[in-house]
Amino acid sequence: MHDAATHASGNPSSMHWAGRSARRVLDDARDKIARYLNVESGCLVFTSGGTEANNMAIFGCLSAAKKGKVVVSAIEHPSVLQTITYWCERLGHELCLVRPQKNGQMDADTFCAQLDERTVMACMMWANNESGVIQPVQHVVEVCKKSSIPVLVDAVQALGKTSVDVSALSADFISFSAHKIGGPKGVGVLAVRRGSQLETWALGGGQERGRRSGTENVPGVAGFAAALGVLHYADTQVVRDGFEKKILASMPDVTIHGSDVERVANTSMFTVPGMDGETLLMQLDLAGFAVASGSACSSGKREPSHVLQAMGVNDRAARSSLRVSFGVEHTASDAEALVDELVRIRSLLKHMAGL
Ligand SMILES: Cc1ncc(COP(=O)(O)O)c(C=O)c1O
Structure with a gap:
């Protein structure tokens, strides 16, 4: 992070040498994170953290959907629960919260029983931030895929603590945050599956392939990539x-x-x-x-x-x-x-x- 802040202090969108060196640092970090997550680097959208990644996925998915039902586990982080509640109310979607079992784990069949032809989005976190309980995301994503229901998986607590393979999970949206793995605060990433519909979250300079405008946090992203190398x-x-x-x-x-x-x-x-x-x-x-x-x-x-x-x-x-x-x-x-x-x-x- 120190190197990125001092030797690559240009704006990665600038054409000059200082900008190009910042772009190199950003691209290298993006490639490293993509390799770790087993996903194409073009699928990654850097954000200001897990909260923004979740907001981006929920807004980007629901604002483009026709009115329908959203199925969410009741134990999601507030950055999912509050955002979903807000957008469901604003956009007229029905919200269906599914409770876990007493042990904190969602029963996949109970969750999937709520999915129907009106469902426009499903959300299930990979690991719960309070209990640490791992959720049956693989099964839920597979069921949703069969019915073409977009799924958000909040993997903020799973990264570095359980094996995370973005391509194998194949959810439409998977959110991550650097500070949960010892990286810097204020940096996150949303992995967007190729072909998934996502309305633009922030308009402006068109960074992050037009999905999230704003000059990228180059030292933060470099810190995120560095943290991946020291997970134990x-x-x-x-x-x-x-x-x-x-x-x-x-x-x-x-x-x-x-x-x-x-x-x-x-x-x-x-x-x-x-x-x-x-x-x-x-x-x-x-x-x-x-x-x-x-x-x-x-x-x-x-x-x-x-x-x-x-x-x-x-x-x-x-x-x-x-x-x-x-x-x-x-x-x-x-x-x-x-x-x-x-x-x-x-x-x-x-x-x-x-x-
Ligand atoms: C499961 C989960 N999702 C999202 C977040 C939000 O991440 P951030 O703090 O990077 O905004 C957290 C943070 O504690 C979390 O535990």
């Missing part, structure tokens, strides 16, 4: 599994969500009964641990996670939940220290509450 997320499984084993041994009433189905290696979401997740989060933060809770702040109110709700977890348990994502830098002793701290905080809080 599979190694985090040992640390995550050790963490879960220890937490269950220390606090047997803890529930780990999605533990009986395939998950990405680094994620753990669990409920600590009787505890407020936000309080645990803040106490852990004071001790130097950065974790997330099972609730999100929306319009000043703390709402339980829509993912846990869709999995049938009651609001109280959802509010008592935490999410931990292990990075490649974490060790088994980090995981043990986290469990020890959780046990300490829990007994302290119980003591203070006079329980």
